[in-house]
Amino acid sequence: MAFIYRTPRTSIPETGRTGVLLVNLGTPDGTGYWAVRRYLSEFLSDRRVIEAPSFIWQPILQGPVLARRPFASGANYARIWDREENASPLRVYTKRQAELLKERFAQDDVPVAWGMRYGKPSIAQAVDELMDQGCDRIISVPLYPQYSATTTATANDQLFRALMRLRGQPSVLTVPSFPDHPLFIKGLEESVRRTLAGLSFKPQRLVVSFHGLPKICVEKGDRYRDECERTVSALRQALDLTEEQVPLTFQSRFGPMEWLQPYTSEFVSKLPEQGITRIAVITPGFMADCIETLDEIGNELREEFIEEGGEEFALVPCLNDDSAAIDLLEDLTRKALKGFSVE
Numbered sequence: 001m002a003f004i005y006r007t008p009r010t011s012i013p014e015t016g017r018t019g020v021l022l023v024n025l026g027t028p029d030g031t032g033y034w035a036v037r038r039y040l041s042e043f044l045s046d047r048r049v050i051e052a053p054s055f056i057w058q059p060i061l062q063g064p065v066l067a068r069r070p071f072a073s074g075a076n077y078a079r080i081w082d083r084e085e086n087a088s089p090l091r092v093y094t095k096r097q098a099e100l101l102k103e104r105f106a107q108d109d110v111p112v113a114w115g116m117r118y119g120k121p122s123i124a125q126a127v128d129e130l131m132d133q134g135c136d137r138i139i140s141v142p143l144y145p146q147y148s149a150t151t152t153a154t155a156n157d158q159l160f161r162a163l164m165r166l167r168g169q170p171s172v173l174t175v176p177s178f179p180d181h182p183l184f185i186k187g188l189e190e191s192v193r194r195t196l197a198g199l200s201f202k203p204q205r206l207v208v209s210f211h212g213l214p215k216i217c218v219e220k221g222d223r224y225r226d227e228c229e230r231t232v233s234a235l236r237q238a239l240d241l242t243e244e245q246v247p248l249t250f251q252s253r254f255g256p257m258e259w260l261q262p263y264t265s266e267f268v269s270k271l272p273e274q275g276i277t278r279i280a281v282i283t284p285g286f287m288a289d290c291i292e293t294l295d296e297i298g299n300e301l302r303e304e305f306i307e308e309g310g311e312e313f314a315l316v317p318c319l320n321d322d323s324a325a326i327d328l329l330e331d332l333t334r335k336a337l338k339g340f341s342v343e
């Protein structure tokens with residue numbers, strides 16, 4: 001392998017310089033078949049996401065899955081696309097979070113960049129951007145409140161893959177997950193209270209829906225489920241509500257395997273027959289609204305609930321570009337900066 005030596009546009013100061021890298025999942029560049037296909041192909045080829053051997057999975061992925069899914073997913077993306085920015089909400093909010101965090105560090109000489117695990121801007125581009133500003137240290141913040149090998153670990157893998165190219169590597173600190181960080185829980189609590197205050201009805205349940213994961217991943221040691229439970233317990237405590245009032249569910253099954261249960265869609269569809277016809281849903285597995293929250297929950301789940309006899313449905317927004325989100329990111333980063341000190 002030929003290692004690259006890139007002369008940074010700004011040389012590294014003698015005292016060193018630390019940059020912050022926000023990493024999110026990634027999203028397609030457009031809603032058309034080829035843009036969505038490119039994205040899904042990269043995402044679903046990741047062995048951290050689908051562990052099946054490539055010689056079995058790749059013919060299935062490149063054949064029936066990618067022949068059909070980009071059409072359906074593209075139509076779903078089209079329903080939530082930010083037409084002003086011509087980008088998906090996940091990209092819009094991740095960029096905004098980085099811009100706002102940059103303002104918080106304006107006096108500290110700490111540059112901020114953002115990159116995506118799949119698609120653009122890549123993590124390698126973001127690393128180059130920080131190194132061009134003279135950074136020899138990088139604090140990477142995977143934007144996943146709960147750890148999973150399918151998200152956090154693969155974001156870290158990709159960062160180290162980007163460093164594999166370089167002759168002059170920066171030092172790296174990866175920030176751990178933050179399932180019950182007080183500022184995260186405070187942000188969620190405020191978001192719930194604000195949403196409920198704007199409703200004309202009082203929800204009988206606040207359903208907490210996390211992205212799902214194949215059950216086998218947890219059986220093999222992924223700590224994701226435990227971390228989801230930590231988030232929901234802390235939120236119940238903050239709102240002074242019970243397990244029955246604030247149930248935990250998992251959305252987004254993919255493929256034939258069993259995923260973590262209870263499934264959001266089955267759980268919510270059965271509520272009207274139990275006399276629960278007014279609900280709110282919160283999705284604290286996501287730092288930013290995306291197809292999973294706006295379409296799968298905000299559109300599809302809402303329709304299913306109403307079809308089954310539900311009457312009122314509200315979606316609590318993710319933290320997005322709220323000051324609560326930036327307070328949290330700033331706190332995580334400032335603590336990491338201390339951990340990076342060599343003095």
Ligand SMILES: C=CC1=C(C)c2cc3[nH]c(cc4nc(cc5[nH]c(cc1n2)c(C)c5CCC(=O)O)C(CCC(=O)O)=C4C)c(C)c3C=C
Nearest residue numbers: 025026027028049073090148150151211213254290291292
């Ligand atoms: C085997 C498949 C998948 C696993 C495992 C998985 C884990 C996982 N994903 C997120 C967060 C997000 N996923 C998003 C979209 C998405 N996820 C999958 C599949 C798996 N995810 C697919 C196929 C898609 C694409 C959408 C679709 O075609 O239906 C997104 C949103 C991206 C966007 O552009 O808006 C996020 C965020 C977590 C947290 C997680 C494990 C815990």
Ligand SMILES: [Fe+2]
Nearest residue numbers: 211212252292
């Ligand atoms: Fe996913």
Ligand SMILES: [Fe+2]
Nearest residue numbers: 251252292296
């Ligand atoms: Fe989904």
